[in-house]
Amino acid sequence: xxxxxxxxxxxxxxxxxxxxxxxxxxxxxxxxxxxxxxxxxxxxxxxxxxxxxxxxxxxxxxxxxxxxxxxxxxxxxxxxxxxxxxxxxxxxxxxxxxxxxxxxxxxxxxxxxxxxxxxxxxxxxxxxxxxxxxxxxxxxxxxxxxxxxxxxxxxxxxxxxxxxxxxxxxxxxxxxxxxxxxxxxxxxxxxxxxxxxxxxxxxxxxxxxxxx
Numbered sequence: 318x319x320x321x322x323x324x325x326x327x328x329x330x331x332x333x334x335x336x337x338x339x340x341x342x343x344x345x346x347x348x349x350x351x352x353x354x355x356x357x358x359x360x361x362x363x364x365x366x367x368x369x370x371x372x373x374x375x376x377x378x379x380x381x382x383x384x385x386x387x388x389x390x391x392x393x394x395x396x397x398x399x400x401x402x403x404x405x406x407x408x409x410x411x412x413x414x415x416x417x418x419x420x421x422x423x424x425x426x427x428x429x430x431x432x433x434x435x436x437x438x439x440x441x442x443x444x445x446x447x448x449x450x451x452x453x454x455x456x457x458x459x460x461x462x463x464x465x466x467x468x469x470x471x472x473x474x475x476x477x478x479x480x481x482x483x484x485x486x487x488x489x490x491x492x493x494x495x496x497x498x499x500x501x502x503x504x505x506x507x508x509x510x511x512x513x514x515x516x517x518x519x520x521x522x523x524x525x526x527x528x529x
Contacts, residue, residue, distance in 0.1 A: 360468065360500030360507040365514040369394075371506075373523045375464035376431060377442045378456050378504075381471030382478040382487040384446025386515075390471065391444045394521045401430055403445035403452070424455050431459045440464070440523040448486040450502055457503030465505030470494045472511050 371377055381387045384404060391400060407423045414422050427443065434441045443456055453468065460466035472491050478484040493499035494507035510518065 358500060359497035360494070360504040362495055362497050363506045363508045365508060365510050365517065367517050367519050369469065369508070369518060369521045371440065371467050371521070371523055372464045373440060373525045374435065374438060374461050375440050375505075375523065376456070376460035376466045377440065377469060377521075378453060378466065379442065379444045379469045379471070380448065380453070380490065381446065381473055382448060382483050383471065383473040386473050386477065387444050387446060387471050390510075390515060390518065391442060394518070395442055399439070399442060401427055401441060401443045403427060403443055403447065403456075407447075420452070427456070428459050435461050442521070448483070448490055453499075453504075454502045460503070466503055468494060468499060468502075468504045468507045470507070470509050471515070472509050474512060 379387050379391050388402065403423065406426060407419055410423045410426070411419045431441045441459075445452065445456075457466040457468075470487075470490050472487065475484055478487060490499070491509055494509050497507065499507050
């Protein structure tokens, strides 16, 4: 897990880096502070946009069945100090503790890192290919209540998923995100990115809420 350099509030992909998933299309209005209030007990479904926008200090979880695609997208938008890879950390922990303690110890380390960034007033982005509701719920609990926790699901399609069971798990997450029902896991908002959307996303930003 990388050490902090003070964090980054807003990161955009430069014009010279716009290859692969990025696009030169004009940006649409980003979804961020100012969006309508979320339904009680549910996550607010948020449409994809060129710049993914979240409240400053929030916790954002990127997940999907294709862990490589998840990592490539997030790594292009964020420097390493602003990103926690749950899966990489879990593999490192698995080399030092028994399998029954891997999740517990990994969550402790993630929680410590999130707390450090919150103390600095910084947002935290976590990536994982683990599709379990238990993990998402545990990660959502780490968020600052005022900024909230936000879920981004990469719907990579059947061809990118190795087996039927994992594909069905992805479909369940996507359905819950689109309906808002995934809010029961503790998320304030939920966004689904299809493969077409990946071509449009060029940056991520964390925006201070306007004082009323």
